[in-house]
Amino acid sequence: MNTLRLTGRDLDTAADILRRGGLLGIPTETVYGLGANGLDPAAVEHIFEAKGRPQDNPLILHIPSAQWLPRYCEDIPPAAYLLAEQFWPGPLTMILRRRDLVPDVVTAGLDTVGMRCPAHPLCREIIHRAGVPVAAPSGNTSGRPSPTTAAAMLEDMDGKIDGIVDGGPCAVGVESTIVDLTVTPPRLLRPGGVTLEQLRAALGEVAVDSAVTRLMGAGEHPRAPGMKYRHYAPKAPVTVVKGPPAAAAEYIRAHLEPGDGVICFDEYAPLFPGCPLEQLGPSTDVPEQARRVFEALRWFDGTRVKRIWAQCPDDEGIGLAVANRLNKAAGFHIIQV
Numbered sequence: 436m437n438t439l440r441l442t443g444r445d446l447d448t449a450a451d452i453l454r455r456g457g458l459l460g461i462p463t464e465t466v467y468g469l470g471a472n473g474l475d476p477a478a479v480e481h482i483f484e485a486k487g488r489p490q491d492n493p494l495i496l497h498i499p500s501a502q503w504l505p506r507y508c509e510d511i512p513p514a515a516y517l518l519a520e521q522f523w524p525g526p527l528t529m530i531l532r533r534r535d536l537v538p539d540v541v542t543a544g545l546d547t548v549g550m551r552c553p554a555h556p557l558c559r560e561i562i563h564r565a566g567v568p569v570a571a572p573s574g575n576t577s578g579r580p581s582p583t584t585a586a587a588m589l590e591d592m593d594g595k596i597d598g599i600v601d602g603g604p605c606a607v608g609v610e611s612t613i614v615d616l617t618v619t620p621p622r623l624l625r626p627g628g629v630t631l632e633q634l635r636a637a638l639g640e641v642a643v644d645s646a647v648t649r650l651m652g653a654g655e656h657p658r659a660p661g662m663k664y665r666h667y668a669p670k671a672p673v674t675v676v677k678g679p680p681a682a683a684a685e686y687i688r689a690h691l692e693p694g695d696g697v698i699c700f701d702e703y704a705p706l707f708p709g710c711p712l713e714q715l716g717p718s719t720d721v722p723e724q725a726r727r728v729f730e731a732l733r734w735f736d737g738t739r740v741k742r743i744w745a746q747c748p749d750d751e752g753i754g755l756a757v758a759n760r761l762n763k764a765a766g767f768h769i770i771q772v
Contacts, residue, residue, distance in 0.1 A: 493548075508548065
């Protein structure tokens, strides 16, 4: 298959790919997504084939505005419109009761569906022109770090998909926050660009699912993407070191062996001369760490490192999302110093 490289001048071509059941790489503010017509079960099946994604891992439907919610969801609570008013378009996915026209393959057989209105204007315009909701997970081979540029997505998907729209680097860098609004209190299933603190300011009590901080068991069924499987992982095993930044960096330096690589905050890079190294940004700039974390993990796949040591931010604000992605990459192999 010849994968078309498209730009903002080719949105009608992009929309046509979706309408006729093809696969399209789409830019969002979080990561690049692998999109298909979310009402076409055969097209959605091709997403799972291209990614090598487990069938019990549900997908998110992307729509251009909250006005589309009643088309695909029922029993929509007032909280959904409250959150949409505050955070849409943006990096927030809401779990809602689905209507019957949403295919089982999108929801992994659940009676709920994740709904999101992305902030990237090209993405919304493509969906609007296609006239269908777009089912889209991150545009990487399942288990690998998510792509935050078109070039990174093409590393995994070139020749497997019909086209990709290059919308530039992603501004947020980690996937959307997922909150389940079908339970009381609402439950955070995946941290992302909208923080837990922001959700609690809007809704009051918001619970945190245990899958945010641990691996799900083999018999557990995920209610949202990114909950169950070892995820966001490069080829080399990752060890996350948490704690005060200076202490974490010193621990890594003391335990570093030949052939290891390091992901660290900028100010600690001088501790690792000659070592394969990726910098996350300053220890105080967590939004920059979110933008860099997947590129840092992906970079090591072009090296021969045997193991990767990674510094990790605190679980505050978007730091919870960065820590979650690093912990998932490490299979929750975490050292606290």
